[in-house]
Amino acid sequence: SQQGEEDPQALSIQEGENATMNCSYKTSINNLQWYRxxxxxxxxxxxxxxxxxxxxxxxxxxxxxxxxxKSSSLLITASRAADTASYFCATVMGYSSASKIIFGSGTRLSIRP
Amino acid sequence: DTAVSQTPKYLVTQMGNDKSIKCEQNLGHDTMYWYKQDSKKFLKIMFSYNNKELIINETVPNRFSPKSPDKAHLNLHINSLELGDSAVYFCASSQHLGETQYFGPGTRLLVL
Structure with a gap:
């Protein structure tokens, strides 16, 4: 698996439900970031x-x-239609010229009304 | 006011041409980045500049050359465009390297 691999790849839930996405990585990190x-x-x-x-x-x-x-999770509570998007984790490793920033493949979240 | 802006938003060009994409940030950040997002939405860092100095230079064909005239601008020049260069290119900035990034709206490049 790659650094910053996410699961599930796609998630469809009913509006109002909670959504959980996971990100796993392989090497030590400085920080981990979530983006929509x-x-x-x-x-x-x-x-x-x-x-x-x-x-x-x-x-x-x-x-x-x-x-x-070596994992992180993003929980969105009481989901709304506007939460429909792709969600990515990014892991940051190393310093200065040895820095690495790697994005996961993303989770596509769909909120059903 | 747009924090990170890119021009153009769309770019359609022929194979073999040379093109540039411009990026500007008005956040006063020290670090700027270029990313490539392919058709499967996979996002990969290409370059990072910190105070006009190249810090991260991933394995990118040397047809791609970033230029940072000042710390608010990071432009991307692409020579001899190929079909595989078709993608969405995102510029981003952060206060310091590896911190929270602010992304531009993207430039959709289509090479025919």
Whole structure:
């Protein structure tokens, strides 16, 4: 599997339900970032979680990071139609010229009305 | 005001041509990036500049040459365009390397 691999690849849920997406990675990271991309648009930053943090919240979003399992999850509670988008995780490793930023393949989330 | 802007938004051109994409950020950030998103939505970093200095240079054909005249601008010049260059190219910026990134709207390049 690749660094920053996400699952599921696609997720369809009913409006009002919670959506959980997962991101796994292989090597130690400095931080992990979650982004949303609406169709035909640029990526929008959601949450950045550092390697020494375990959980962060922002509104209806909750991100967890388990460095022992090298995985992160993004939970969207009480989903809305406007949450329909692709969600990407990005892992940041190394420093300066040795930095690596790798995006996952994304999870396509569809919210059914 | 747009934080990260790119021009043009769409670019349709013939194989073998040379083209440039421009990017500007008004956030006062130190770091700028270029990404390529292919038809399967896979996003891959191409370059990163920090204060006009090239920091990240992934395995990209040398037909692609970034240029940063100042820390608010990072342009991408592509020589001898090939069919496989067709993709969406995103510019982004962050306060420091590896921090939260702000993306531009993308440039949709189609090589015929």
């Amino acid at each position: 991309q609406n169709s035909g648009r640029g990526l929008v930053h959601l949450i950045l979680i550092r390697s020494n943090e375990r959980e962060k919240h922002s509104g209806r979003l909750r991100v967890t990071l388990d460095t022992s399992k």
